[in-house]
Amino acid sequence: MRRKCEVSVIKGKKNEQMVQQAISMIGGMKSIVKKGDIVLIKPNICLPLPPEKGDATDPIVVASLVRLAKAAGASRVVVGESGGWGLYVRDHFEISKIGEYSEKAGAELSYFDEEERIELEIPNGILLKKVSIPKIVKEADVIINVPKMKNNFVSMVTLGIKNFMAFLAPDDRYGIHRGVNGVELAYVLVDLLKVIKPKLTVIDGILAMEGFGPHSGDLIRMGVIVAGKDVVAVDAVASEIMGYQAMEIPTTQIAAKQFLGVGDLSEIVVKGKKIEEVRKHFTRPIFNYISDHPNITTYFGGVCCGCIYRIPETETAIGIDPNKKYALVFGRKVNLPPKIDADEIWLVGDCTAPYRNKYKNTVFVSGCPPLKWYIHAVRLPHWSKKFGREIHTYPVDIEKQTREIIKARQRLSKK
Template sequence: RRGDQVLIKPNLLAPRSYKSGATTNPHIVAALIDLSRQLGAKRIIVGEGAAVGHDTEKAFDECGFRVLATDKQVELVDFKKSEFVPMSISNGRVLRRIRVPKELVDSDVIINVPVMKTHDVFPATLGLKNMKGIIPERDKKRFHSWGLSQCIVDLNKVALPQVSVIDGTIAMEGMGPAHGTPVNLGILISSFDTVAADTVASLVMGIDPQSIEYLRLASEQGLGCGIISEIEVRGLEVEEVKRKFSRLVLESGEFLKHGIRIIEEGACTGCRNTLSAVFSKLVSGDQIQLIGDTTFVLGQDAELLADFEGRLFKFGSCAKLICPG
């Protein structure tokens, strides 16, 4: 509506070009800015908080959003520097309160622009998951120990976007959400219902929506429609653009047959993705046997079995603090 404040939330998890498939295509955001202005938006903000350990300001530069903001004369906000406002979640299953940026609270419309990607924890990261980028880093880490899927759902109970535009121009498969392979898909999936958009996107990726826990929970808890037979799909049919996205799974048979055991509970994307990248390189170089008969432990809730034997590799600062030895 005329006079509205609009917040556009892309996915800029790290300083990587959109051509890698890791981050949102700035040309899409530029078009959304133009459309918002045509519809009467008074103030437009593009806001993001990069992944833990990454600099949002650098991501704005490397991903082309600094130039975009200057050209389009919109505000660029690093949520890591925002004033956070506590929000009550009366129907939260895990979260009862969460801090969100003031810019989000003050906005009339939230436009969510995630990238269609595979993920190291879930089969896919899409619209609902993208909203995790608004919260403080400390809470991002805590989500993994509190129950990531339900935390994502509870967050969206107070921060559900009015519009989600899933960027499938250049998507990502394999070691998503950061180190995977770009997929030149050339599509957009948009809806006023983020759950419906995520459901359609997962089917396009060849993934069962029910296998994405946060998406299933969101549908069950009334955040949107996750039943494809009840979703009206306009434009191209799912089958016309469907493509099976590959995904590297840490617990794959390739590792198990070499005696590589992985114990991970509450591990963040940073540790999981880094370990996945190492394993992938060893597999592609036919060198995975070099780390055979080794147990890798990662995550803040990981525990060793009492009868543990063999070589142990503690991966990440959380495992180092929790596991003895």
């Protein structure tokens, strides 16, 4: 008979104590980290946002794990992450406070985007046959996976398996995010799980995100930590806590069917709180966008996650004149009417290039994804002439460039 795996669920208010209890219930850190081990801790810090925004893993949770790993005898504890969408991960570490808290607890930081990478074959990979990963991932004896409990509009949830996305090289990551649906993405992530095996997954469900996650949803105070040695089982329990059925989540189902972990709740022993005691039914990540501005009509279809975020932010980027009518178009398969009643038709993203000659008054913003900064560059062509060559390079300091754009606009409006 197969031995049941254990997942702990702790509810409370003291973050460090909750982490300690969660780990102790599944056998303690010494059952995971041996004397002299190199430990890599992988939080989720996708954007440079402060802890109160609830976007990244709680810094106290990460620091608690650093302390526990060191106390168990780890020779090195490294906290590593990469930046999303062309941003500097150094800013992520600083603004999320994970850098400061981790270093104070005795960890080193690893900026995956700057690290040496190695290639790994994935012999039984379905969509991914080989992968380039930061060298530290291979060097580590123990990987501790510390995701945040959030919805994700592509993969439904972002939990333990989804947290592996950051191990991919930036260009590979963008390529995979673009044009894929949740199931294809799940196959890629499960392929990664075949070569990157965390020995511990601790989900920070203290301040979680429901609705249109992973960045634009609503915060929901759950006050829970979910931990276990089998990432598939941890994801199964966490998604049930969020009001999903475990096997509804593509990554959980695909990983369980390939025998990479346990997704069936009847084979999981939940320790601490019962799922029903802490469950909240998260609002699902359904995208249904209608502009607040009466003079903007938005058309979208076949939009991948690279462009969905651009839809609300394009409105602020184009600089709306209340006396004009605008149409915004996104995606590769848009049902557009033969005539559009608009003074400016903004075609945003490479997918919309075929519509350029269909209407007059079109403004095309190239890019895949077309970052907000690219929209500014189109709006201020003389400015982008000066800096334009930089907009497609990586990494890009978006915040700095945006500040410069604002200054440039202010200067222009005075002329």
